[in-house]
Every structure is written in structure tokens, then in C-alpha cells.
Amino acid sequence: MDLRIIQETRKNEFNKIVTHVMQSWQWGEFRKSLGTPVYRYGIYHNNRLVSAFQITFHKIPLTSSYVGYLPKGPFPDKELSAALSEVGKKHHCAFIKVEPDIQSSVISRQSSEIDKAFILSPKPLFTKHNFILDLAQSEEEILKNMPPKVRYNIKVAQKHGVVVKECTDDKGFADYLKLYFETTKRQNYHGHNEHYHHQVWKTLKEAGMAKLLIAYYQLPTTNYQLPLTAWMLLAFKDTLYYPYGGSSEQYKNVMASNLVAWEAVNTSLRKKWGQKG
DSSP states (O other): OEEEEOOGGGHHHHHHHOOSGGGSHHHHHHHHHTTOOEEEEEEEETTEEEEEEEEEEEEOTTSSOEEEEEETOSOOOHHHHHHHHHHHHHTTEEEEEEEOOOOHHHHHHSGGGSOTTOOOOSSOSSOSOOOOOOTTSOHHHHHHHSOHHHHHHHHHHHHTTOEEEEEOSHHHHHHHHHHHHHHHHHHTOOOOOHHHHHHHHHHHHHTTOEEEEEEEEEOTTSOOEEEEEEEEEEEETTEEEEEEEEEOSTTGGGOHHHHHHHHHHHHHHHHOTTSOO
16 A cells, blocks of 8 residues: 555546545635645555545644544545554544445445444544435436425425525625524524635635525515525535525425425436536
């Protein structure tokens, strides 16, 4: 095994190897814009890149040590273990937290290949499970496989005149932020701050990887369109990701969130955004 730093001149090759948006070169640039140390490594066999990963380092207060974080990276086999051991020593890591991008069926099938140096963590940083919708299906097939209540709610939103807009402008981003922070306050959880959202939006939008879908409801007897639900969508390779969003407590009866979800599917089906080809 030959472990090397990946230079920017080879970022396209790097992106071809990694599988998740959080491992993309552009995501690393976003993390760097927040002041986080970011390194990209490649594992080579006979001068051929066979695996790659992006890792961030976080200082442990009052010490000279760091914690490494590798989200959505390669399968945790012996080769990755050896690579991270080398990286950890070089960067003075107390430990490296790894949250690989693998399906549960793969873990069950290849559990014997997981290196014993990896210890199961009781506290994941990223969501432990993700739901995947196969967009190779037709619109009719996707609708058919939805629960009847969801199909009904989509029609309710359409009947109430809810309109979903694809936004990339400053007003759309301001509406998104407002709904995001309304949601974190209402649900009493600690979300990312405004600077974080601004940087991820700016960096990935400039790379053509980010858009907003926002549901607006025209208030009765007025011309004002009230934003009710907003999703930030990120595209990388053949996958469209929904990492962040927010919704209003107002006019919940118009089912705006259901329509945004359906429009996210339609956005991909119509524009091949987040699909191969």
C-alpha cells in the first residue's frame, strides 16, 4: 500500500473514487472555509489510485492532540486501518472517528472483513441511518409505492395552491434560513449556525451542486406568498441529498412539506439532477 496526499490538480480523479457528497472535493473546500483542517489521501496499488478519503482534524482543548473525523468514507477494512494509523500518528490524533458510507446489507455480508482495530462507537456524529429512494423508477411507479396518505397530502397541497419554487437567489436563502432556525427553536435542538449554512450554500452552489426548494402559500385576500417549507438539496454523482431543511408551524393543514418532498423527486426525474447520465 502506498498512501499519498491528493493534490488539487487531481481533484477530478479524487471525486471519481469517493462515493458521498461529504467526501467530495467541494465539501472539503466548504469545511476549509470554516477554518477546519482538511486533508485528502489516496491509497495506491502499483501507482494506481484504488481508494481515497477526506478527513478533518479537530483540536482537543488544553492538549496538543486532535480528533480525526472521516464521514461517509470507504469500507473499514485492514487497508483503511493501516492508512488511518499512519495518518493519525502524523497528525497527533488521540483517535479517528470513522462513519463509512456502506449499506447495512454490506456490513452483514462482509462483517468478517472489518478490521478489528475499529471499535463500535456508541455516539454517532452523523445520522446513523439514511433512507434511499430509487430514482430509476418512473414517476408513476414512485407515486404508486407511496402510502395513500402521502399521495392524498400532495393533492391537498396542490388544491390549496401551494407553489414550490427552485431558488438560488439571496431571498430564497433568507427564507430557508428563517424556516431552518424556526424549526431548531421549535424542536429544541442545536443546529448549525448561520455562517455554516452560508458557507455550505455558497461553496456548493458555485460548484453547481446545491439548490433550494421552497414551498410558498399565498395568503387569503392578499398577494403575499408565505414561505412554509424549505429544503436544501445537494447533488453528487448519481445521488440527490437532502441534508438540511425547515418548516413553519403556520398553515400546517395545507401540507406544504409533502409537496416539497414530491417536487424534490420531480426535480431529479425532470432534470436528471442527481442521476447518472
